[in-house]
Amino acid sequence: MQTILITGSSSGFGLATAKLFLARGWRVVATMRRPNDVLPAQPNLTVLPLDVTDAGSIAAAVAAAGPVDVLVNNAGFGGLAAVEGMDMGQLRAMFETNTFGTFAMTKAVLPQMRARGAGVVVNVTSSVTLLTVPLLSVYKASKAAVNAFGECLAEEVAPFGIRVVTVLPGRAPGTRFGEASRARMTGAEIPEAYGAMAQALFANLTGPGPVTEAEEVAEAVWRAATDPAAPLRIAAGADAVALMG
Numbered sequence: 001m002q003t004i005l006i007t008g009s010s011s012g013f014g015l016a017t018a019k020l021f022l023a024r025g026w027r028v029v030a031t032m033r034r035p036n037d038v039l040p041a042q043p044n045l046t047v048l049p050l051d052v053t054d055a056g057s058i059a060a061a062v063a064a065a066g067p068v069d070v071l072v073n074n075a076g077f078g079g080l081a082a083v084e085g086m087d088m089g090q091l092r093a094m095f096e097t098n099t100f101g102t103f104a105m106t107k108a109v110l111p112q113m114r115a116r117g118a119g120v121v122v123n124v125t126s127s128v129t130l131l132t133v134p135l136l137s138v139y140k141a142s143k144a145a146v147n148a149f150g151e152c153l154a155e156e157v158a159p160f161g162i163r164v165v166t167v168l169p170g171r172a173p174g175t176r177f178g179e180a181s182r183a184r185m186t187g188a189e190i191p192e193a194y195g196a197m198a199q200a201l202f203a204n205l206t207g208p209g210p211v212t213e214a215e216e217v218a219e220a221v222w223r224a225a226t227d228p229a230a231p232l233r234i235a236a237g238a239d240a241v242a243l244m245g
C-alpha cells in the first residue's frame, strides 16, 4: 500500500486530497497544526500534528509517518496587502510557511525516497504565479519561488527515481483560504492610496467567472502522484487551465 503525507490537511485542498486518496485505497498521513476529527477515524488514516515552520515538529512528524511515497506540500496562506503596509515579520511569516516550509519538508523526506529509489514530491503553488497582480506581490513571490525550486529539484532528484510536480490551482473561494489569510494578515495595512486598486482587485477575485473546486486540486495531485508521465506543472481548475494555456 502506498503512503501519502499531506501538509495542511485540516481544510480545503489538503482535506479534499486526503479524502480522495483514502477513497482510492492509499495510506494517508494527514498532517495539521491542530489535529482534529475532520476526517473520521479509519484503518488507513494517520493524523499527525505538523507545523511546517517548526523544525522539531517536522522531524517528529516525518519520523512518526514512516516511509512516505508521496509528499504533498500544500500548507499555505496569502492575503491582499501592499508591501509597504506589511511589516517584515508578516512578510517573513508568509515565506516561512509557503516557501521555507516546503523546502524543509522536502529536505526531510528526500533521503528516505532516495534510499528507496522512488518517490514523488507535489508542491501546491498558485495560478497567481502566472499573473501580474498588484497587492499579491509577496504571496506571488513566495509561491513563484516554489515553482522555481520544483523545476530545478526535478532534475536534481530524477536520477534517484524521484519525481517533482507543481500543481497550480486557480482561485478557490470554497476553501478557508480567504478567511484564514485575512486572520493571519491582521495588521497588514492597505494604505489609502491603494484603496481603489484594492477594491478593483477584490471585486475581480470574488466576482463571477470560473473557479477551482478543492476536488479538482485533489485530482491534479492524484495525477501528479500516480502518472509517471505527469508534466512538471499541472493546472487545477478551469480558470488555472485557461491561464496556463
Ligand SMILES: NC(=O)c1ccc[n+]([C@@H]2O[C@H](COP(=O)([O-])OP(=O)(O)OC[C@H]3O[C@@H](n4cnc5c(N)ncnc54)[C@H](OP(=O)(O)O)[C@@H]3O)[C@@H](O)[C@H]2O)c1
Binding pocket: 007, 008, 009, 010, 011, 012, 013, 014, 032, 033, 034, 050, 051, 052, 053, 074, 075, 076, 077, 078, 097, 101, 124, 125, 126, 127, 168, 169, 170, 171, 172, 173, 175, 176, 177, 178, 180, 181
Ligand atoms: N484557495 C485559493 O484560492 C488558492 C488558490 C491557489 C493556491 N492556493 C494554495 O493552496 C494551498 C491550500 O489552500 P486552501 O485554499 O486549501 O486554504 P485553507 O483551506 O486555508 O487550507 C490551508 C491549510 O494550510 C494549513 N497551514 C497554514 N499554515 C500552516 C503551517 N505553518 N503548518 C502547517 N499547516 C499550515 C492550514 O492549517 P490551519 O487550519 O492550522 O491554519 C490549512 O490546513 C495553500 O498553499 C494556498 O496558498 C489556494
